[in-house]
Amino acid sequence: MRKAIFIDRDGVINDDTKEYYIHRIENFSLNPGVVSALKFLQGKGYLLIVVSNQGGISKGLYSKEDVDRLHQYMTEILEREGIIITDIFYCPHHDEVENCLCRKPKPLMLQKAMARYRIDPGQSFFIGDKQSDVEAGRNAGIRTILIKPNSNLEKVLERIN
Numbered sequence: 001m002r003k004a005i006f007i008d009r010d011g012v013i014n015d016d017t018k019e020y021y022i023h024r025i026e027n028f029s030l031n032p033g034v035v036s037a038l039k040f041l042q043g044k045g046y047l048l049i050v051v052s053n054q055g056g057i058s059k060g061l062y063s064k065e066d067v068d069r070l071h072q073y074m075t076e077i078l079e080r081e082g083i084i085i086t087d088i089f090y091c092p093h094h095d096e097v098e099n100c101l102c103r104k105p106k107p108l109m110l111q112k113a114m115a116r117y118r119i120d121p122g123q124s125f126f127i128g129d130k131q132s133d134v135e136a137g138r139n140a141g142i143r144t145i146l147i148k149p150n151s152n153l154e155k156v157l158e159r160i161n
């Protein structure tokens with residue numbers, strides 16, 4: 001079985017203060033330490049998998065195409081740094097609009113990812129910036145590291161072996 005670092009997107013990978021619900025490429029920028037931290041973790045043999053709530057789709061603020069375009073951009077800029085994102089899971093629903101089984105703190109996206117890539121939760125971590133991330137990790141049996149939103153991602157490295 002493999003090990004993975006699951007990573008929340010907004011507030012962890014990218015700055016989420018530039019726009020209400022980031023969805024435009026021009027408002028997408030990586031947070032400090034993201035490139036070096038992800039490179040380091042990849043070098044340790046972790047798969048890198050993004051797990052994100054994108055309830056703005058449900059709310060009609062932007063479309064799935066907008067999200068897919070942004071993710072294409074994100075994976076490209078990381079790839080140029082030698083970082084491979086194995087997969088991106090996102091929930092397009094918002095509980096103010098509709099119910100679903102995937103929105104964090106529900107663990108379904110993490111469980112799907114673990115099944116698809118044969119990941120051992122006991123060797124994996126989830127890095128998030130919200131209580132719903134911590135709960136999703138707990139609900140999936142994965143240790144979660146809660147960071148301050150938009151802080152330097154290198155700070156988590158001392159907690160991952």
Ligand SMILES: [Mg+2]
Pocket residue numbers: 008009010011012128129130
């Ligand atoms: Mg977040």
Ligand SMILES: [Zn+2]
Pocket residue numbers: 091092093100101102103
């Ligand atoms: Zn959902």
